[in-house]
Amino acid sequence: MTQNQALTILKTGANVFLTGEPGSGKTYTINGYVNYLRSHGIEPAITASTGIAATHIGGMTIHSWSGIGVKNRLSKSDLHNIITNEYAKKRIENASVLIIDEVSMLPPETLDMVDLICREIKGNQAPFGGIQVVLVGDFFQLPPVVKKSIDEYSQDALFGQIKSRFVYGSDVWENAELVTCYITEQYRQDDDMLTSILSKIRSNSFGADSLANIKKRRVDAIKTPEYIPRLFSHNVDVDMVNNQMLAKIPGKTRVFPMITKGHEALVAVMKKGCLSPENLQLKIGASVMFTKNSPKGDYVNGTLGIIEGFSHENGLPIVKIRNGHKIEASYADWTVEEDGKVRGKLTQIPLRLAWAITVHKSQGISLDEAVMDLSSVFEFGQGYVALSRVRRLSGIHILGWNEKAFQVNPEVLEKDKEFRLESENSEKEFSTLPEEKLKKMHEEFILFCGGSINISTIKPKKKGKKPSTYDLTFDLWKKGEGIEEIAKNRDMSEKTIFGHIEELVEKGKIKKDELMRIVPKKLLVDLPKIHTTFKNLETDRLTPVFDKLKGKYSYDELRLARVLME
Structure with missing residues (x-):
């Protein structure tokens, strides 16, 4: 089909x-x-x-x-x-x-x-x-x-x-x-030989001919280039290899912390599933892999490269990929939406160290090359998944295999x-x-489903629900009320109301210049200094900025300043 x-x-x-x-x-x-x-x-x-x-x-x-x-x-x-x-x-x-x-x-x-x-x-x-x-x-x-x-x-x-x-x-x-x-x-494999091998594993007809082609890709561990990612069955092996290889490289480690937004439990699940780590540690010369498709088409999930340097303007990593092109890796968002609203968001550089990755986490990724050791495969399908992550047979570098590596579950x-x-x-x-x-x-x-046949006149599905809490806050804001007044009228804390304001700004309902009416004069004068501190620390979190400025500004003032950043 x-x-x-x-x-x-x-x-x-x-x-x-x-x-x-x-x-x-x-x-x-x-x-x-x-x-x-x-x-x-x-x-x-x-x-x-x-x-x-x-x-x-x-x-x-x-x-x-x-x-x-x-x-x-x-x-x-x-x-x-x-x-x-x-x-x-x-x-x-x-x-x-x-x-x-x-x-x-x-x-x-x-x-x-x-x-x-x-x-x-x-x-x-x-x-x-x-x-x-x-x-x-x-x-x-x-x-x-x-x-x-x-x-x-x-x-x-x-x-x-x-x-x-x-x-x-x-x-x-x-x-x-x-x-x-x-x-x-x-569409993934661009090599008929690898496609044939995978199909034979899948149909339980993997035989001497297929094994002979696999044997041609066998290599010694010490002879494989370090920049090619290694696939392992266990997380402990991956962490050990990546940490050891990063430590071997001389020079300063740059750390890029993940910025999160949303319900704590949802964000925790999202972080666990995101291939880019919560704290991305990079050095010049580090082997990396992109973990997301580029909106511009510059790279895809699985594109490999080396950290060439860091931008003098914004500190972002510059990645040299295999075709020689250099890409400035900008921040990307991972979001979870529900009813058209963003419920959770992660913002991070879409990179991870790529000397090693688990077979499990490689699902959904297409790699140009990979080194794999299938001698410790313990589950039907692990060998099949590992081989299928690579686009062509010439990109497979195999250290070894066991009897189960090319087997599939008889029931399946x-x-x-x-x-x-x-x-x-x-x-x-x-x-x-x-x-x-x-x-x-x-x-x-x-x-x-409650949809519209004519896509040129689509309107969101009406459920007859009450206005959202954000809408109620927005109505009072439009009347010219400030955060303190809105909080009093809605019987909510000022912190909660400011959270609503942040969400309304993000959705474009409230323009940033409209916020100027609630910015204290003293804070207005100091905004450039606060914004510079956020940028120099390369963070979106309030605590590092609060500490750097020695508590001169309250968390509420810093939060307001953060919303006003470009």
């Missing part, structure tokens, strides 16, 4: 399992569907099974979205607490489309829990309460971690009998009547045959539908 065929099926509102080999364009297809929905005034719920995957797609974990949190079982009291939780309830009530990425890493009982919660909150006993669910993933990738055995579940748990380790063993997988869309196009192998057959049947079924029939199905689903 092609990407366009899968997109046509998605637009009908059918529940879909979207799968395919690495590089087939699953994420591209989902992005196309998300853009389509938004163009019609529909905001999908974008989630993933892990923090890393969620950060990649700009969503939240399915655990956070559904209110499950860290639970791997659900009692009646747990269910009651979740369905009465204001935030989870609102998210699910407003949802008409739910996307779950990297579903292969989701335990089956978790999907059943999400289904139950959606049905309870929606008051609809259809699978997921009538929400269109789009499950995205590849079961040849890394499997879910089983944290508890069936026997450990308490007697009041609503789920317990697990039919399979994989999510397709859940009850709702069958009940949801998923349409399987198996994309067979290939059999299930994959079923998925391929289901996809072929789906392709035939939808290809016979007249174009007018498909168009009608697409339009009916848009209307069902």
